Amino acid sequence: MFNKRLREMRIKRGLTQQKLADMLSIALRSYQCYETGTRRPSYELLIQIGDILNVSVDFLLGRDDFLQSLGVSVDEYQ
Numbered sequence: 197m198f199n200k201r202l203r204e205m206r207i208k209r210g211l212t213q214q215k216l217a218d219m220l221s222i223a224l225r226s227y228q229c230y231e232t233g234t235r236r237p238s239y240e241l242l243i244q245i246g247d248i249l250n251v252s253v254d255f256l257l258g259r260d261d262f263l264q265s266l267g268v269s270v271d272e273y274q
Contacts, residue, residue: 197257197258198230198233198236198256198257198258199230199231199232199233201251201255201256201258202230202231202245202249202256203231205249205251205256206231206249209249209250213227213228213231216245216248219248220241220244220245220248222241242256
């Protein structure tokens with residue numbers, strides 16, 4: 197779920213993998229592993245990804261039920 201949402205939001209924001217990797221100060225290959233699901237970011241990096249993409253960590257992690265319980269529309273999440 198995380199890797200799919202990460203890719204979806206990166207594309208929606210008009211960022212390349214290289215640009216987002218640069219913004220996170222990580223190697224392109226490391227970032228690519230997050231999108232393929234072969235690696236997971238640290239908590240700190242996950243927060244930074246959410247901040248850059250302007251989405252919550254809960255959204256990135258697929259916690260739709262939790263977001264909906266708070267009254268957040270997941271379908272139109274920024």
